[in-house]
Amino acid sequence: MDDFLVIDRVSKSFGALRAVDGVSLSIRQGEAFSLLGPSGCGKTTLLRMLAGFETPDSGRILLGGKDVTGLLPEQRPVNTVFQNYALFPHLNVWENVAFGLRMSRRPREEIRSGVDRMLELVRLSEHARKRPAQLSGGQRQRVAIARALVNRPQVLLLDEPLAALDLKLRQHMLVELNAIHEQVGTTFIYVTHDQGEAMSLSDRIAVMNEGRVEQVDEPEALYETPRSGFVATFIGDANFFTGMPVELKHDGYLRVQVEGLGSPLVHGSGFVSSHEPVRIMIRPEKISLTLERPQSGERVNAFRGVVEDSVYFGSHARYHVRAGEHLVIAQLQRSRFSGGGIEPARGAVVWMSFHPDEGRVVRLEGAA
Amino acid sequence: MRGARHRSGEWLITLPSLAWLGVFFVIPAALVVVTAFRPADLHGGVAAGWTLENIETLRDPAWLPILWRTLWLSAATTVVCVALALPVAFQMARVGPRLRQFLLLLVVVPFLSNFLIRIFAWKSLLHPEGVLTKVLVSLHLAPEDALLLNNAGAVLLVMIYTQLPFAILPLYAAAEKFDFHLLDAARDLGAGPCRAFMKVFVPGVRRGILSAVVMVFVCSLGQYVIPQFVGGASDEMLGNKIQQRVFADRNLPQASALAAALMAAVLLPMLVVAAWQRFGRKEGAA
Numbered sequence: 001m002d003d004f005l006v007i008d009r010v011s012k013s014f015g016a017l018r019a020v021d022g023v024s025l026s027i028r029q030g031e032a033f034s035l036l037g038p039s040g041c042g043k044t045t046l047l048r049m050l051a052g053f054e055t056p057d058s059g060r061i062l063l064g065g066k067d068v069t070g071l072l073p074e075q076r077p078v079n080t081v082f083q084n085y086a087l088f089p090h091l092n093v094w095e096n097v098a099f100g101l102r103m104s105r106r107p108r109e110e111i112r113s114g115v116d117r118m119l120e121l122v123r124l125s126e127h128a129r130k131r132p133a134q135l136s137g138g139q140r141q142r143v144a145i146a147r148a149l150v151n152r153p154q155v156l157l158l159d160e161p162l163a164a165l166d167l168k169l170r171q172h173m174l175v176e177l178n179a180i181h182e183q184v185g186t187t188f189i190y191v192t193h194d195q196g197e198a199m200s201l202s203d204r205i206a207v208m209n210e211g212r213v214e215q216v217d218e219p220e221a222l223y224e225t226p227r228s229g230f231v232a233t234f235i236g237d238a239n240f241f242t243g244m245p246v247e248l249k250h251d252g253y254l255r256v257q258v259e260g261l262g263s264p265l266v267h268g269s270g271f272v273s274s275h276e277p278v279r280i281m282i283r284p285e286k287i288s289l290t291l292e293r294p295q296s297g298e299r300v301n302a303f304r305g306v307v308e309d310s311v312y313f314g315s316h317a318r319y320h321v322r323a324g325e326h327l328v329i330a331q332l333q334r335s336r337f338s339g340g341g342i343e344p345a346r347g348a349v350v351w352m353s354f355h356p357d358e359g360r361v362v363r364l365e366g367a368a
Numbered sequence: 369m370r371g372a373r374h375r376s377g378e379w380l381i382t383l384p385s386l387a388w389l390g391v392f393f394v395i396p397a398a399l400v401v402v403t404a405f406r407p408a409d410l411h412g413g414v415a416a417g418w419t420l421e422n423i424e425t426l427r428d429p430a431w432l433p434i435l436w437r438t439l440w441l442s443a444a445t446t447v448v449c450v451a452l453a454l455p456v457a458f459q460m461a462r463v464g465p466r467l468r469q470f471l472l473l474l475v476v477v478p479f480l481s482n483f484l485i486r487i488f489a490w491k492s493l494l495h496p497e498g499v500l501t502k503v504l505v506s507l508h509l510a511p512e513d514a515l516l517l518n519n520a521g522a523v524l525l526v527m528i529y530t531q532l533p534f535a536i537l538p539l540y541a542a543a544e545k546f547d548f549h550l551l552d553a554a555r556d557l558g559a560g561p562c563r564a565f566m567k568v569f570v571p572g573v574r575r576g577i578l579s580a581v582v583m584v585f586v587c588s589l590g591q592y593v594i595p596q597f598v599g600g601a602s603d604e605m606l607g608n609k610i611q612q613r614v615f616a617d618r619n620l621p622q623a624s625a626l627a628a629a630l631m632a633a634v635l636l637p638m639l640v641v642a643a644w645q646r647f648g649r650k651e652g653a654a
């Protein structure tokens with residue numbers, strides 16, 4: 001079932017604004033999928049179209065092979081965990097969870113067992129008689145999840161599920177959400193602007209920007225091989241250099257002439273044409289700093305720079321290193337075993353080096 | 369501790385309005401009750417001494433049909449007004465700010481013309497030679513000899529017309545605070561638009577409904593101008609009788625006894641409901 005939920009060239013405009021612009025995605029059954037992007041990228045509009053609150057201007061949405069584009073929210077086998085949970089304040093926890101089953105007029109016995117089982121799953125059985133106002137943020141969130149899941153939806157949509165929680169609770173709920181997903185096996189679609197959240201919750205992530213999908217990939221692939229500058233900066237930090245490709249080696253590496261940095265060798269995937277400038281990307285933690293020029297084979301790119309600034313983060317430290325017109329960000333783990341264990345002071349001359357596999361070619365346009 | 373101090377601050381803010389209510393509402397109401405136990409003098413005033421005579425006259429079974437009519441007309445007015453006002457308030461809270469202002473203006477604009485003039489307008493509308501009758505007859509929606517005026521239906525219609533803004537305004541105030549995302553949630557969980565409205569919006573504005581019910585019902589109970597002008601001889605309400613005691617019979621203690629009885633009939637059930645609610649809420653919070 002590779003094409004369980006298919007979004008087929010869906011577009012939606014509000015006035016002159018193209019909120020969602022020709023998005024196509026296909027999501028597998030049981031997958032935990034994230035729509036990730038900054039606010040205004042169209043991810044929420046896309047979610048509302050999946051839930052049935054908005055109708056696409058064009059395109060189709062297929063669920064299990066059936067066209068659901070024209071169905072009203074109450075007719076779709078899809079349920080939503082809303083951003084602020086939208087629990088019914090006049091009903092207690094038990095009645096909130098029972099709401100969907102009551103709406104579909106299930107037999108009383110089925111409602112009772114269904115709600116009880118769901119409250120057990122989210123560990124709220126002893127709070128069943130409380131009103132939402134008497135619960136903590138994390139408990140409300142679990143009520144919202146139970147209220148949606150009790151209807152056995154084919155797809156569960158979660159709109160910024162952790163945004164309203166504080167940091168500690170958020171980390172706890174991350175683990176909990178993963179556990180619930182594993183237990184029920186329903187297809188989960190998260191909408192989030194938090195890359196950390198998306199990375200730890202999802203099997204795959206669609207990074208969205210200005211109504212379009214920039215890249216769909218597994219979290220690791222998105223981080224290691226972003227295809228655009230936007231994806232590279234939205235997921236983690238990145239150094240970018242623009243240069244002219246000078247030599248494509250037969251083993252797949254590309255030599256790029258970069259003003260002020262010499263001609264580093266980078267991984268050649270994503271390279272298209274030798275007549276146009278390319279953009280290369282290196283993650284700060286992939287750059288090593290040493291006082292001496294590293295013992296280099298041809299496989300190491302090394303260049304000299306002057307430390308302009310350093311910021312200490314506890315688990316790691318960041319260095320801003322000036323090399324000609326470039327300001328390179330390098331990140332070092334504070335460990336004796338890694339990165340040469342140097343602590344260069346401001347103004348120190350250092351060598352920066354990275355392995356060709358860590359340098360990536362990204363699309364020149366759409367850079368942030 | 370903090371809660372207690374907070375509450376005492378609230379009391380201080382409420383003090384002026386409490387004083388106002390006390391001076392201009394509670395004391396006069398108490399005076400009415402006191403007057404009910406006084407004998408009347410011959411000049412339309414109140415004589416010295418105490419008597420139970422005025423209360424005794426209330427036991428006359430002839431009052432029962434009038435009391436019954438007063439209650440059902442007021443109850444019917446309340447039910448229809450709230451039923452009409454709920455969707456209006458719902459829409460007003462949902463539309464954009466400009467249209468909302470306009471609709472609010474429409475609700476309030478009848479108050480710009482005098483209440484009596486509006487009643488007379490209804491009188492001529494409902495008159496056998498009036499526009500409404502003629503249109504209905506010409507469309508064969510009413511028989512040739514239809515009488516729209518001088519019956520209980522006319523009283524009810526004009527009462528609803530008069531009281532509707534008093535139902536819309538508190539309901540709108542409640543609807544404006546209602547979180548409309550809850551309707552999305554209801555739809556998402558399988559409720560159609562009507563069920564979402566009934567199961568989520570209506571309970572969500574229940575305080576507004578309570579205010580609207582009290583407002584409309586209490587105002588309707590004391591109504592006497594409308595039955596006098598558009599009602600028939602057998603459509604008199606308790607208010608008409610009180611008015612007759614004051615102006616025609618010049619017997620203030622008798623009028624006071626009637627007014628006090630009506631007040632008790634309304635206040636006692638409300639006090640019971642309020643006490644029950646307070647008790648119930650405390651129990652729920654524990």
